[in-house]
Amino acid sequence: MSSMKRGKTEVQGKGIRFDKSVVMEEGGGGESPPFTVSGGGESPPFTVEGGVEGGESPPFTVGGADGGESPPFTADAMDIEGGESPPYTAGMGGESAAAPPAPSGTDTITPTVSTSTTMAAIPKKKKTAKRKPPPPPLGAPLVKPPPPVDKNALLFPSDSGDLILTYDWDSLKAAEPLTLPLNDYSPDGILKATSSNTLAIEFTTPGNSSRFCLSIAGDNKDENKIFEHTLLHVNPRQFWKGGKMLLNDCQGYNTWGKAVTADLEMFPVVFGVKRAIMVIQVREEGFDLFLQGRENFGEGGGRESRMVKGYGDGLMHCYRFEHRARLPAEGDKLWLQFLTHADDKKGENQNWTVHRMWWGKQTLFADVHPDGSVPGVNLQQQLHPHKLFISGLDKGDGSAGHLERQQAIMERDFQKYGDKQEGVVVSLRNGGSYALVTLADKEMTDKALVEMRGKYERMARADKTQREILEDRERREKEEAALAATSW
Template identity: 35%
Template structure:
């Protein structure tokens, strides 16, 4: 059976066999031998049959388990007690902190605590009477404070009511009654006993030279009429080209006449006299055209042309200004025309320039300088058309034209209120990198043609045959040396270089029935190389007839 040695004694037992467990060992051991249903469910054990007698070692193990369970229960109870104590201390600290944040509540809690403590500690009836008297005194103080607060509020209400009444009296004195049946002048005698009358106040005439106090009146006075330029432009000295006569009333605006079928039919044309390109380059002399116009909201387009004296019925135009409201979402087209052929257009979205169509009036400035034609709409630098044809130094005037229709006979719709020609300082200043048309190049080659939609070829023999065919077809446009033809392998196109730009224009007009022909395009690098080669040839007194293709 069990040994009496201390080494074999169960956990929680002393050497002499006395138990230190919270529960007797026999009661604990009985839980393992005959466990209850709850015990079986909690620990997953079953009872020991009655006919089974555990050995000493088994009994020792059972007692060991029982001791562990007892210690676990004791530890759980100690943890619960510690948690409750911690919660109680935290709650007390919170209550103390909340009382310290509210002095009034702290005083009330102190008074209640003192009263309660005194009542509990003292059994003397006189002490209870004293506490009752203190409570009555505190109650009286609260009632007194409430009465004083109410009196102060009542006084404030009276003051507000008096101020409101005074304001109403002033309103009744300053304003006439809402119902009036008669009117009277200030100088007329008014019968006080009669029915209410409306007094007419005399209007004080102010000096028109002095600014008015009304912001709207100041804007109205400062607004520039549609038929005149703003004084801030300072367009003096100069000459007014339209209207041709001085009128005290608003002059009639020029508009394209109805029924025209050609651009020059009924067009407005006037000379820009006293022009010198050398002076224009320096900002001196006549260099600026100002146009005050109105483009109705239903207008589709209008245009302005500036040409040299030898324009041949405006077959050649140095500068072309053409806003188009409904083309590709609205575009401003700036271009030139040489011998009836339009150049490469500069297309600017109308969303990037000031509003043109549907406005009361717009101001357009076109300034000629050494770089080209600068365009200013409502003071904004919108574009520049660099000189594509050199203006001769002996040119003494330019020609300004407002066409009646476009090249296809479609009418143009706008009203021209005033046109001015004179000198203005150079307006294009600062960084012009973001101005459309600045530092551009002509991507269309002047003498090279692009022939497309040819049959695809693969062998060198086919390349030689096509080259010979195109040389014979375009020979008349190549001068003495003929044309230069490039035919790539495995391609459906070819390149043809003519003798001159005029020959290329003729080929475009005459060879379209046999081939699909268009101008060849070039990169900026190619354009710079050709310009440099042409300048070097001109310095040597030579004429560069052909471009090196390879």
């Protein structure tokens, strides 16, 4: 068997480059026919070493680019004995003549040629920059772009109510507290939901702010004493006891009621948020507090059921603070006040900026809770109507004689507020550090809270005991059953 040898050559003609690989059988030493490119003259002879043994290589031509005819080209990879090879032609602009049949009975291997043409790379299209719209012609009216979508438009509607603040109020820069009237108030309208009942506040509180606060009070003939009796005091404290929301009322000058607190982590984050919203709704039962900020809670705990759908972006019902005093009478109005940083007597970093406020009529959001749960409900019923809690007392030496003297002093101080028959009941606890004082009724207790504040600074209404709560529940159930029996 003869061996095979692969040769490689390059041919150039009329600006066209060809890369030809030829496979042939060694032997003989015959010459190959010339290789021509038609059009533009003859190419120099193309010789392949080792022709077909005992014969000549068939002609190989490529048609020119000028439309001339190409001589025959035969490429028979597998010559079948006694048969003809199928014709193969390669033309470049003209007709190709059929290849002559290979002679029968000869062991002929004709060269196999693969042709590859290297073409120039197609240039990529350049990306064209977006064309800016041409400027309007001189004198044409300028078209303003549409305003951004306000997700909280329903909380600050322009068709009802009033924007009572349209500029930024900064507690650090303000020289005095911000005090605003809440007009269009009616206690009967609150009961029937026909008058203004909703306050919406959009604000920013820096992440390093310790607290901020606001107060709502009723009318007062002396404008300088309006906020001595506060219906609602809202005071979020970021760094106090791990973060607390504090709600309270004020029953006279510096006479605070019993504060209620809740963990801030249960509510949306309002400290360090670009824009947060607080909504307060006045209703027959009390004040409903809502917050919108950054989410800070997972699933469970009934929190999802307190989200108000359709208003703003994640408004959550946080608390209901039941009324501890009567709302102002018909013809009076409510008042709103924000304190400045300088007004914080404890020197806390009270820092926040109020951007806008709206006061008007809205649907009562808390009525849409799927499970009917309202946080803070019945909280007021847990406070004892005529029992005081007084702390910060002098423990002395802790002896029995000291406790007897302390009890006698307190009975004498509160004697005029006691019941005519039972008098005043003073019960000292924890070695005399605090005391429970039972008075005649709610009216006398309210009076004592105001008049005795100078001597007993840490004084507030006491909580009911569990036994007292159960007794009150049984009494209400009996009264309701008796009323139902007489209504038939």
